[in-house]
Amino acid sequence: MMLSASSAPLLRPSYSFPYRTLSAFPTFGEFLIQKKITLQHCLCSNLKDCREQNGYLHYEENLKNRRRLLIFLFSTGLVPTLPSFGKTKVKSPYDEKRLLEQNRRIQKENNAPDDFPSFVREGFDVKVLASENYIKCDSGLVYRDFEVGEGDSPKSGQQVIFHYVGYNESGRRIDSTYLQGTPARIRMGTNGLVPGFEEGIRDMKPGGKRRIIIPPELGPPVGPSTFFSSKQFEVFDVELLSIQDCQRRTILAFYSDVICN
Numbered sequence: 123m124m125l126s127a128s129s130a131p132l133l134r135p136s137y138s139f140p141y142r143t144l145s146a147f148p149t150f151g152e153f154l155i156q157k158k159i160t161l162q163h164c165l166c167s168n169l170k171d172c173r174e175q176n177g178y179l180h181y182e183e184n185l186k187n188r189r190r191l192l193i194f195l196f197s198t199g200l201v202p203t204l205p206s207f208g209k210t211k212v213k214s215p216y217d218e219k220r221l222l223e224q225n226r227r228i229q230k231e232n233n234a235p236d237d238f239p240s241f242v243r244e245g246f247d248v249k250v251l252a253s254e255n256y257i258k259c260d261s262g263l264v265y266r267d268f269e270v271g272e273g274d275s276p277k278s279g280q281q282v283i284f285h286y287v288g289y290n291e292s293g294r295r296i297d298s299t300y301l302q303g304t305p306a307r308i309r310m311g312t313n314g315l316v317p318g319f320e321e322g323i324r325d326m327k328p329g330g331k332r333r334i335i336i337p338p339e340l341g342p343p344v345g346p347s348t349f350f351s352s353k354q355f356e357v358f359d360v361e362l363l364s365i366q367d368c369q370r371r372t373i374l375a376f377y378s379d380v381i382c383n
Contacts, residue, residue, distance in 0.1 A: 217244075218242055218249075221242045221243065221244065222240055222242050222251065225240050225241055225242065225243075225291070225292070226240055228292045228293065229292060229293030230293075232292055232293040232294040232295075233293070234289065234292075234293025234294075235289075235293075235359065237253055237255065237266075238289070238293055238357070239251060239252040239256070239264070239335055239357065240252070241291040241355060243291065246353075248291075248354075248355060250264065250335065250355065252264060252266075252335070256333075256335070259321070261318075261321065261339075261340060262337040262339055262340060263318055263321055263322060263334065263335070263336065263337065263340060264334075264335035264337075265322055265332055265333060265334045265335065266332065266333045267330065267331070267332050268331040268332065268333065269329065269330055269331040270327060270330050271326060271327035271328050271329035271330025271331075271362060272327055272328065272329055273327045273328045273329075273365070274327065274365070275324065275325045275326060275327055276310050276323070276324065276326075276365045277310065277311075278310050278311030279309065279310065279311055279368055280309065280310055280365050280366060280367055280368060280382075281307055281308065281309045281310075281365070281366040281367075281368050281382040282307070282308060282309075282310060282323065282362060282364075282365055282366075283305050283306070283307050283362075283363045283364045283365075283366070284299075284305060284306055284323065284360055284361060284362045284363055285299045285300055285305050285306070285360070285361045285363065286298070286299055286306065286358050286359065286360045286361070287299075287300065287358065287359045288356060288357070288358050289356070289357040289358070289359075290354055290355075290356065290357075291354050291355050291357075305363055307382075309368060309380070309382070310324070316336065316340070316341060316342045316356075317340045317341075318334070318336030318337065318340030318341055318356075319334065319336060319358060319360075321340065322334035322336070322358070322360065323360055323362060326360070326362045327362065328362055328363065328364050328365055329362065329363075330361075330362050331359070331360070331361045331362075332359075332360050332362075333357065333358070333359050333360075334357070334358045334359075334360060335355060335356075335357050336355065336356045336357075336358070337355055338353035338354060338355065341353070341354075341355075341356055342356075366382040366383055367382065367383065368380050368381065368382035369381055369382075
């Protein structure tokens with residue numbers, strides 16, 4: 123079917139291309155560049171769909187602007203931060219009593235000797251509880267004499283012969299020369315002993331028996347290459363047997379050693 127030139131023109135729907143211009147001028151300062159955002163033309167069949175699509179695009183763009191604003195404020199420190207309140211652990215007498223009873227129960231299971239000191243440990247904080255028979259030195263060393271002995275105390279360069287039994291905080295025996303069957307021999311003043319141990323026997327006399335409580339500051343070094351794996355108090359029961367004088371001798375001008383008798 124042919125249409126003549128004089129026929130009425132066909133009516134075609136005309137679509138408009140709406141666009142919207144947004145200016146970003148935040149209240150806190152002009153840090154965002156003003157830009158024009160042309161929204162996409164919504165190909166919709168009716169005006170209601172176009173309005174819904176345009177509203178979604180507008181919401182999404184506002185959300186992006188808010189995110190940029192928050193990132194800027196936090197990066198520049200303009201947003202005040204809320205004070206943080208750390209929880210401070212308060213030591214209660216109940217917890218200390220519970221730890222003390224636990225330590226004594228473990229010591230009893232390990233057959234700790236009589237009048238053995240108790241240790242209340244909370245992390246790296248340790249409290250030593252001992253009877254009034256113990257004496258505390260300014261260095262932190264604690265000791266008790268069971269027998270004083272007779273004679274002179276050892277001096278630097280002299281050799282001391284003694285038996286000892288070593289315990290940890292739980293009362294477990296970690297070493298003993300009695301079980302080995304041979305007393306220990308060491309020269310004083312040669313850094314051959316743990317600092318706290320040498321300080322503990324420095325004023326002992328032959329025949330004396332003493333219990334020494336060595337704090338970690340005066341104890342042995344710790345690490346994988348040593349016998350001790352952590353910073354703990356060490357307890358030693360020491361019996362000083364005798365003290366010997368020592369002298370150095372030279373052999374063939376190439377070799378020298380120390381003789382103690």
